[in-house]
Amino acid sequence: MKHMGKKKKWFKGQVLTVLPLYLFTLLFVLGPMIYMVVLSFLTRAETWGILPELTLKNYQDIGEPIYLKTFWESIKLAVVSTLLIVAIGYPFGYFMAKLTGKWKKRVTMLLMIPFWTSSLIRLYGWIIIFRAGGVLDKLLNALHVTEEPLKLLYTYPAVVVGMVYALLPFMIFAVYSSAEKLDFSLVEAARDLGASPWKAFLTVTLKLTLPGLLSGVVLTFVPSMGLFFIADILGGNKVILVGNLIQDQLMKAHNWPFAASLSVILLALTSVMIYLYRKISGVKELEGLV
């Protein structure tokens, strides 16, 4: 009996400790989410605010060709960026895991340092590189590759570069944490048993680092659908993402219910991504985050 009481007491203490965290999550994560979902079914008022009338109009509006196109463009940009990030980030993370301890730390440091600066300021750095008469323009001119001033800024490639630059570290760290756990003797065993280097990579290395790779894909694909400020700053606002659309509906048209319904769809797309990740990799947590 006495023992039970102690256990109960301990349990109470545990609850008390985590209670604020749960409250915080309920209040500031679940609360706004419910609010958003409810809002997405309401009617907008004429100039400002909302009317408490249920409607499906906001979801029907997403079916307008121009808004579907925005989703499609967002996904396209996310796919292009993610593919490039995989192409650069996977080998980077893989070979980083093979470095000696000292160098691992140094490379990690080098990857981390830029994070201490605001991402906005780092993006402005790209403007200096890309703009007419900027660093890249002058360099290419001096090397006689180009004669005329280039128009690199405010183009689609500039946006892709910005996306890749901003999200690459997430892929590198995800792959790295997976590759570090990889037992290289397994690769050696495969080679001993007659597998070609390519086959050994595909059947052993890739398979074992897949959770890292996929988690990297989720961590880069999902944000790249919403990082509208990159499209704004480097794309001159001409590449519209779902993020821009939501912002415009909120701040310009004051159509909060429509913005909410767009957000709900974006949230659903994101959830599908994470569901697929768990299904394919069989891992519950995103690699590289914990």
Add this chain to the structure above:
Amino acid sequence: MKKFFACALALLLAVPFFAGCQSKTGESAVGNGQLNLYTWEGMFPQEVLDGFTEETGIKLNYVNFDTDETMLSKLEAAEGGDYDVIIADDYIIETAISEGLVQKLEKEKIPNFKNINPVYQGQFYDPQDEYTVPYGAGVQTIVYDPARVDLTITGYEDLWDQGLKGEVGIIGSTRVIDGMALKVLGESYNTEDPEKIKAAGEKLLELAPNIRLIKDDNLQDDLISGEVSAAVMYTSQVTTAKLTNPELQVVYPKEGIGFGVMAQFIPAKAPNAEAAYRFIDYILRPEISVQCFEYMGYYCTNKEADSLISEEYREFLTLPEDFQAEDMEMIGNISAEAWDEHMKVWNEFKAACG
């Protein structure tokens, strides 16, 4: 002991909540002789603010917002209290007035009310001038670099010229840009006819190849650095651009001018309305006004201050001599359906630019 720690930790984690509450009440608590001024950042030169405190002994509490929408949300939450003077854009003031969040001005407390330029009075957001005092106006004008543009631009229509392919920068204001096409088609900025807005959208698609970039902040930098050779921009940007490169040409579009007014108002339950009146009257003094407008780079809405504006600024802070009041139109609030149409047009236009 464990329990104690648990409780202590729980309390510690809860502290930010209460801290949040406290600072909130702290912000709204007004002592005697304090004026809560709520507007964008950088609306007044520091000397003007200091001068007011020195003269009246009223302490200024300058609180900032980023967007009109934030302001209205906060004012709604405060039920028209908390702030004494708010300066915001015309269209949002119309909404605030309709919600009963603004108090009628007692004009005998503002002797300098007579200094206001009548051109900016009696507009849609306050047709009887009962609630507001204008504080600066913005006109969307075309600015171009004659050294890099072959044609002489006289109106919006010229921006459609094929010679400007990939050379035009515009601000990201949906109504202003869609309105440009409406104006070229001879329509009003405020038309609520979906067909007319659609037609403007078609017209805009033809402009798309000429658009190099769309942005609201510091568009003048791109004109100065040569990224674009012509741009449609806000008055404050025109001011900066002209001060940096006097060779730039400023065009008042022949199709007519769209303009916006920023105005001061006193919220319905302002804690210190007396201080608010003193502040508004102080700002309306010509010699104070002139400092404000030269600092902000917006059109002078104080008639008596016009003549005090220095030569350097006069060209772009006061209306041109041949200015006709009927040439200009304010961009007002429109119906929800009209807005839906504008957003579609706007998104299609942006997508076509990319």
